[in-house]
Amino acid sequence: MSLPVAPKPAVRRFHQASWDEKIIFELSTPGERGVLVSRPEPGVRSAVGDVVANLPVSLRRKKKAALPEMAQMRVLRHYLRLSQQNLGADLNIDVGQGTCTMKYSPKVNDALIRTTKLVDLHPLQNEADVQGILDLIWRLERMIAEISGMHAVSLHTSGGSTAIWMNISMIRAYHASRGEADQRDEVITTIFSHPSNAATAKAAGYKVITLHPDADGYPDADALRAVIGPRTAAIMITNPEDTGIFNPRVKEWVDLAHSVGALASYDQANANGILGITRAREAGFDVCHFNLHKTFSTPHACGGPGAGASAVSEALEPFLPGPVIVRDGDRFSLNRDRPQSIGKVAPFYGVVPNLVRAYSWIMALGAEGLREVAEIAVLNNNYLMKRVLEIPGATAPYAEGRRRIEQVRYSWEELHADTGITTEQIGVRMSDYGMHYWTSHHPYVVPEPFTLEPTEAYSKDELDEYADALTQVAREARENPEIVRTAPHNQTVHRTHEDTLDDPEKWAITWRAYQRKYFS
Amino acid sequence: MTQPFVHPYIPNSAPETKAAMLKAVGADSIDEFYVDIPADLRMNRPLDLPEALVAEQDLVSHVQALLSSNVSTKENLSFLGAGTYNHFVPTVVDEVINRSEFLTAYAGEPYEDHGRFQALFQYQSLMGELLNMDVVNVPTYDGFQATATSLSMAGRMSGRRGVIVASDVMPDKLSRVQDFVSPNLDLVFVPTVNGTADVAAVAALVTDQTAAIWLETPSFTGAVETAIQELADAAHAAGAVLVVGTDPVGYGVITPPADQGADIVCGDIQSFGLHQWFGGAHGGFIAVHDDPKFIMEMPSRLFGLESTDVPGEYGFGDVAYDRTSFALREEGKEWVGTAAALWGIAAGVYLALMGPEGMAELGETLLARTQYAQQELAALPGVELTDSALHLREFVVDFSSSSVSAHSVVETLRGQGIEPGVVIGEYELLVCVTEMNSQTDIDRLVTAIAAVTANAAVTNTQEKNA
Numbered sequence: 001m002s003l004p005v006a007p008k009p010a011v012r013r014f015h016q017a018s019w020d021e022k023i024i025f026e027l028s029t030p031g032e033r034g035v036l037v038s039r040p041e042p043g044v045r046s047a048v049g050d051v052v053a054n055l056p057v058s059l060r061r062k063k064k065a066a067l068p069e070m071a072q073m074r075v076l077r078h079y080l081r082l083s084q085q086n087l088g089a090d091l092n093i094d095v096g097q098g099t100c101t102m103k104y105s106p107k108v109n110d111a112l113i114r115t116t117k118l119v120d121l122h123p124l125q126n127e128a129d130v131q132g133i134l135d136l137i138w139r140l141e142r143m144i145a146e147i148s149g150m151h152a153v154s155l156h157t158s159g160g161s162t163a164i165w166m167n168i169s170m171i172r173a174y175h176a177s178r179g180e181a182d183q184r185d186e187v188i189t190t191i192f193s194h195p196s197n198a199a200t201a202k203a204a205g206y207k208v209i210t211l212h213p214d215a216d217g218y219p220d221a222d223a224l225r226a227v228i229g230p231r232t233a234a235i236m237i238t239n240p241e242d243t244g245i246f247n248p249r250v251k252e253w254v255d256l257a258h259s260v261g262a263l264a265s266y267d268q269a270n271a272n273g274i275l276g277i278t279r280a281r282e283a284g285f286d287v288c289h290f291n292l293h294k295t296f297s298t299p300h301a302c303g304g305p306g307a308g309a310s311a312v313s314e315a316l317e318p319f320l321p322g323p324v325i326v327r328d329g330d331r332f333s334l335n336r337d338r339p340q341s342i343g344k345v346a347p348f349y350g351v352v353p354n355l356v357r358a359y360s361w362i363m364a365l366g367a368e369g370l371r372e373v374a375e376i377a378v379l380n381n382n383y384l385m386k387r388v389l390e391i392p393g394a395t396a397p398y399a400e401g402r403r404r405i406e407q408v409r410y411s412w413e414e415l416h417a418d419t420g421i422t423t424e425q426i427g428v429r430m431s432d433y434g435m436h437y438w439t440s441h442h443p444y445v446v447p448e449p450f451t452l453e454p455t456e457a458y459s460k461d462e463l464d465e466y467a468d469a470l471t472q473v474a475r476e477a478r479e480n481p482e483i484v485r486t487a488p489h490n491q492t493v494h495r496t497h498e499d500t501l502d503d504p505e506k507w508a509i510t511w512r513a514y515q516r517k518y519f520s
Numbered sequence: 521m522t523q524p525f526v527h528p529y530i531p532n533s534a535p536e537t538k539a540a541m542l543k544a545v546g547a548d549s550i551d552e553f554y555v556d557i558p559a560d561l562r563m564n565r566p567l568d569l570p571e572a573l574v575a576e577q578d579l580v581s582h583v584q585a586l587l588s589s590n591v592s593t594k595e596n597l598s599f600l601g602a603g604t605y606n607h608f609v610p611t612v613v614d615e616v617i618n619r620s621e622f623l624t625a626y627a628g629e630p631y632e633d634h635g636r637f638q639a640l641f642q643y644q645s646l647m648g649e650l651l652n653m654d655v656v657n658v659p660t661y662d663g664f665q666a667t668a669t670s671l672s673m674a675g676r677m678s679g680r681r682g683v684i685v686a687s688d689v690m691p692d693k694l695s696r697v698q699d700f701v702s703p704n705l706d707l708v709f710v711p712t713v714n715g716t717a718d719v720a721a722v723a724a725l726v727t728d729q730t731a732a733i734w735l736e737t738p739s740f741t742g743a744v745e746t747a748i749q750e751l752a753d754a755a756h757a758a759g760a761v762l763v764v765g766t767d768p769v770g771y772g773v774i775t776p777p778a779d780q781g782a783d784i785v786c787g788d789i790q791s792f793g794l795h796q797w798f799g800g801a802h803g804g805f806i807a808v809h810d811d812p813k814f815i816m817e818m819p820s821r822l823f824g825l826e827s828t829d830v831p832g833e834y835g836f837g838d839v840a841y842d843r844t845s846f847a848l849r850e851e852g853k854e855w856v857g858t859a860a861a862l863w864g865i866a867a868g869v870y871l872a873l874m875g876p877e878g879m880a881e882l883g884e885t886l887l888a889r890t891q892y893a894q895q896e897l898a899a900l901p902g903v904e905l906t907d908s909a910l911h912l913r914e915f916v917v918d919f920s921s922s923s924v925s926a927h928s929v930v931e932t933l934r935g936q937g938i939e940p941g942v943v944i945g946e947y948e949l950l951v952c953v954t955e956m957n958s959q960t961d962i963d964r965l966v967t968a969i970a971a972v973t974a975n976a977a978v979t980n981t982q983e984k985n986a
Contacts, residue, residue, distance in 0.1 A: 024642045034873030035610045037881040040888035041959040051887040052773050061775050064876035066649045075872045079616040086635030088621035112583045120592035122600040123799030126934050129591035136586050158661045161857030199845035199855035205703030208850040246556040278561045300626035302636045303861035343695035348799025364579050366572025376532050378553045383541045403553045431632040442847050459531035492634040494828045496835030504812040507839045508825040511645035513654040
């Protein structure tokens with residue numbers, strides 16, 4: 001054979017890097033060093049003597065830590081190999097992780113933060129020396145206030161769930177300030193709101209009531225009416241929900257909460273499709289949060305750090321964590337005098353590198369761009385939905401024939417009934433085509449669920465490629481189910497056993513525990 | 521005619537594509553997708569945001585201009601700590617965590633994200649060696665949360681509410697912990713003596729309602745606790761546990777708390793390969809022994825080693841997933857979410873580079889430079905140390921005998937390009953020394969403070985004579 005090269009197959013032939021890499025402790029060679037450390041000067045030594053020998057016996061470590069001994073390039077090479085065995089959103093048409101808004105994290109924003117003017121700032125420096133970053137954070141707060149319509153914003157939390165925690169903590173403080181802390185011991189959420197709404201409310205000491213949708217998949221206002229009352233501290237809801245369905249009666253929900261003296265907390269993890277379209281303020285919410293690592297593009301970093309943005313009404317502003325940035329003319333200062341504040345939610349002022357990234361992302365888009373983000377995210381989603389629903393065995397339960405906002409929770413119930421193949425097995429097989437795929441939070445209310453969220457970041461061709469791969473896997477489930485059951489075939493490693501992960505006698509959470517349990 | 525809005529971050533903003541996609545789904549306009557959003561909830565105006573900087577070069581100029589007015593700790597001489605520390609970050613750490621595959625990944629499964637699972641398993645394992653403990657979590661948000669969760673674990677395990685606070689705790693950390701544990705725990709504070717725990721007073725307060733004794737070492741003031749075993753014994757005698765909050769930076773030479781009876785060891789990993797970032801780079805670790813009673817109370821993910829179908833191949837998975845809020849919503853332990861995984865990978869790379877010798881040398885350097893700074897400052901007339909405890913990295917100097925406020929010391933030294941520490945009382949300054957502060961740096965600090973206190977002595981004498 002010679003030129004021309006044959007056309008590419010419809011679905012990509014992929015193989016993940018597979019270095020068969022050892023665990024780092026197995027790479028240790030006694031005496032090697034990865035980095036050397038600044039040592040005490042002779043003058044220091046002669047002044048203080050042998051500080052280690054002078055430690056009290058009980059404090060002197062008997063045996064050096066059994067860390068690996070590796071020359072620098074060996075450490076580098078090992079970790080670079082691991083990085084190649086990680087897909088990452090930059091390499092992947094990452095529409096398979098619904099609810100998580102895996103969009104493009106612009107490289108320019110990564111470059112902008114790598115300056116000594118940010119990297120090497122200490123949070124307690126002279127305020128006069130940190131005016132630039134205070135200015136930037138203040139501006140970002142005002143932008144989030146406008147995007148949400150709310151009064152004041154805190155950017156202190158380092159993830160979405162902890163922002164939800166902060167919101168329920170402020171709600172708790174609000175009720176306490178009115179003498180209603182004991183009376184109000186319940187929080188109401190919905191099953192298609194992110195589980196952290198339920199979990200943080202429970203951690204804050206509340207009884208959690210979880211409502212299921214009506215037959216058509218819409219949040220059920222009658223169900224809310226049946227449980228809301230003087231014991232309700234708050235409703236904590238996502239909208240659109242994780243089904244991609246927007247609750248058209250959300251204002252009624254909020255009004256119901258207010259009518260019994262409860263507050264309404266809005267989880268805006270799914271805000272990407274409604275930027276500039278509708279806001280927390282118009283629906284009457286008292287508090288909301290955004291995930292800057294979802295809607296506002298900061299990289300997901302293998303699971304953090306992200307950043308949370310909580311936006312509140314005038315009534316909740318006194319409860320925000322301190323310090324808050326105050327602008328006086330063109331000078332910025334930190335106000336720590338906040339008698340009603342819930343106190344600190346995190347060290348200092350939040351995940352500052354991500355605040356700069358999010359600010360830069362908004363500045364690159366502006367009002368028109370944010371609206372375009374939302375509209376294209378929704379267009380992409382409805383386009384992908386059309387493609388997915390053409391696959392035999394795939395359905396989108398609820399709200400039949402209706403459009404969705406930015407994501408859809410689909411079901412393979414029919415495919416499963418026909419073939420016995422589960423959604424998890426399809427996910428593993430998708431990885432053979434270089435695609436990530438996620439099912440759903442638990443419990444699986446939708447049978448054999450999968451949740452796709454294409455965001456604005458992927459081209460039509462890429463959405464088609466993802467749909468083509470999904471179509472291919474569904475066909476394999478019918479025609480060659482064994483290849484799906486035995487997947488992965490093109491991955492770093494092969495089918496992983498799971499039988500020790502829930503057995504305290506056998507699980508190995510560290511290398512030392514593994515050595516102790518199996519080799520001693 | 522206005523140009524169509526086409527943005528580099530939004531491929532399908534290209535008009536032809538948009539039209540083709542609308543046609544494909546049978547929609548006349550994008551508005552059709554929003555039919556469920558009632559008119560009275562719609563925005564009827566554009567968002568009021570600053571004008572966009574759509575050209576990348578304009579964005580770069582704008583953000584660089586904003587940040588350029590900052591004066592960093594590289595441009596002055598910093599002895600600031602109090603929660604965020606200026607340690608050396610080896611170049612390889614940044615090289616690894618800036619790899620796009622790690623930076624942009626999220627929640628991939630153990631197959632397509634094998635690298636992430638292995639890197640975090642190794643982080644757990646490397647921390648485990650330093651701490652001499654068999655179980656370390658995938659990082660939570662920060663040391664504040666790690667501590668709040670550790671105490672809550674003690675409460676859940678024992679069904680008790682009592683926590684005895686034996687150390688001086690960083691006020692911000694205490695604020696976070698109190699807000700978090702208030703539904704479930706009651707804190708009782710025992711004043712420290714000479715910077716460390718008053719063991720007898722703590723032991724006397726332990727009852728059958730005590731869930732935990734909470735110790736911080738180094739404490740807020742940098743004091744290293746010497747009576748960990750005694751405190752552990754006091755806790756254990758009553759069926760309680762010892763929770764030790766710590767910065768692990770000294771354990772290359774200092775005995776880890778687990779060797780002295782600690783049950784839960786927790787804290788922050790910022791010292792391990794993370795820059796200062798204006799206080800914006802923190803991660804929390806929680807370490808326990810390999811005991812399901814403790815492990816099943818941990819909210820974070822735990823990555824475990826597994827075998828695969830191929831002999832000699834390592835796989836990974838989630839250990840005891842059914843304790844988490846991912847699995848059980850409000851019935852899980854607290855909650856788990858996006859926290860600080862990349863910082864955990866950084867800390868792992870840091871520990872691998874440092875190795876046993878590096879961590880030992882770092883511990884020695886920190887102890888030596890700290891003691892040197894303490895000695896030199898305490899030798900100045902009118903400057904005293906607040907206690908004689910062993911300190912690591914941080915200590916408090918007291919200017920009361922020279923009647924100079926800590927605030928005025930800071931103001932004067934800032935004028936000379938020195939950040940001498942954090943004011944924690946009218947006359948008290950919390951000074952932090954790391955391996956980044958050389959003998960020359962410390963000497964410069966001492967000389968500058970000497971000038972302030974000498975000046976004050978002259979002024980005081982003149983006032984007396986007047």
